[in-house]
Amino acid sequence: MIVAAKRMHQISEYFFSKKMKEIQNLEKDGLKIINLGIGNPDLLPPSGVIQKMKQASELRNANTYQSYIGIETLRNAISNWYKKIYQVDVDPKNEILPLMGSKEGIMHISMSYLDQGDEVLIPDPGYPTYSSISKLLKAKIIYYDLYEDENWLPRLENLPKAKIMWINYPHMPTGATISFEELEKIVLFAKKNHVLLVHDNPYSLILNKKRSFSIFNVKGAKDIALELNSLSKSYNMPGWRVGMIIGKKKFIQNILKIKSQMDSGMYYPIQIGAIEAMNHDSKWVEKLNIEYLKRRKIIWDICDFFNLKYSRNSSGIFVWAKITDLENNDCIWSDKVLKTYHIFVTPGRVFGHNGKGYVRFSMCCPVKILEQAKNRIFS
Structure with a gap:
């Protein structure tokens, strides 16, 4: 059996x-x-994206294996996009790892940093995949409560130390946003407690009355934080599976060790389409x-x-x-x-x-x- x-x-x-x-x-x-x-x-997706992809699919090398870190022009486009959208400087060579959708990034990050029994802070309510992957890795989940009358923000004074803390603003499923001051407090908590803070950030451009924040708008956040982002919602490309991890070189190198065992690079025409999407203006x-x-x-x-x-x-x-x-x-x-x-x-x-x-x-x-x-x- x-x-x-x-x-x-x-x-x-x-x-x-x-x-x-x-x-x-x-x-x-x-x-x-x-x-x-x-x-x-x-x-x-935006006008021209599909046409660019079609054109790229006819190139001689389009169907070959691609780089695990994406083509250079894609990483440059992501870097420029982060500057345009979030006013954040990101090194395209060392601080960006393209993903086949940000969902796989949750697995890659977790596998890179969670050993069996490690504690992980997960929001309740929150994206179910955080929990599922942590369970698969036999990490110890500590759910932190979010409540409507507190604008779905964590009570930092009640949180224990952990290896990883997941946050997600604008928040899924509630749609709650976060102020810069609240984001600063979470980064400070992570720094004090040596927590890897992961901000899952795919909704920041949709019906957001406030400025779109990246975790890296907070000074010093790169020391302890990673950010996941995606083109699925912002550019209507969910089936294309285009996402990214942003973070300092050491974090990206560790995650790449896992990712490079899991896939053989993103399809070249999809990368070209993604570049075209991010080049569109506001x-x-x-x-x-x-x-x-x-x-x-x-x-x-x-x-x-x-x-x-x-x-x-x-x-x-x-x-x-x-x-x-x-x-x-x-x-x-x-x-x-x-x-x-x-x-x-x-x-x-x-x-x-x-x-x-x-x-x-x-x-x-x-x-x-x-x-x-x-x-x-x-x-």
């Missing part, structure tokens, strides 16, 4: 993987499900946000119909809402909406204990589809 590794008992299939199977089965039975659960941008982001404003307004209308409580100051591609009907928990509420209206909304407990009683709506549906969802509910 062939037995799976014991580590497999620490995790289950990703929630959205299982849920998509359920939705597919419902659609096989003739139901048309509107999916407002997953953050999968449906819009096209008008692209402004146009994207105008579209998301239209979508968010419809979701707010739906939330108002259900008497859900939500913040009008959140950012990112989701609306995080609290159920005010105490008779329903978030799973029951989500299942009821799916059964009654054939609309899928994510229950908040997927993101941790403190997500219970909340639900998350995705804005990754065209206005026309969101209007259909609204009409189903209002009729």
Whole structure:
């Protein structure tokens, strides 16, 4: 009998993987499900990106293995982008590691710095992948609580020491933003306690009323911090799998030891497309946000119909809402909406204990589809 590794008992299939199977089965039975659960941008990348990729795919060496650290022009483009967006200087030679999506970066960083039994600080609510990978590596997870009445910010005075601390602002799933002063406090905590601070930062350009912060806007943060970023949300390129780790040379070199064992470099035309995307100016982001404003307004209308409580100051591609009907928990509420209206909304407990009683709506549906969802509910 062939037995799976014991580590497999620490995790289950990703929630959205299982849920998509359920939705597919419902659609096989003739139901048309509107999916407002997953953050999968449906819009096209900036004009010219796909054309650049097509042209690059016809080059003689396009299909060969690529460098593990990405082509030089991609790293230069990332460096220029960080300067343009965040006013941060990044050395393209030593401080950038392109990724096939930032999700793999979570694994690479964790494998590089977590031994069995090492403690890792993970936000609750937070991105489930932080926990899953830590469990696979048999690290000791210490969840730190985030609460709505504290703007989903950590209570630093209550945090113990750990090897790694994950933070994520604008925050997923709540959309909460962070001030520069609060970011400084977290960096100071990490410095005092010799914690590797990892800022997961893919949502900073979407509906963010404040300045877009990088962890490296804080003086001295490079000594103890890494930052993950991605083009998936900002440039509608989720399936392209283009991400990056930013950090000092020593950190990048360690992570590269892991990454170079896991893949053989990013497809050359995708790198060329990514360069073209990052070369676009702020008008692209402004146009994207105008579209998301239209979508968010419809979701707010739906939330108002259900008497859900939500913040009008959140950012990112989701609306995080609290159920005010105490008779329903978030799973029951989500299942009821799916059964009654054939609309899928994510229950908040997927993101941790403190997500219970909340639900998350995705804005990754065209206005026309969101209007259909609204009409189903209002009729």
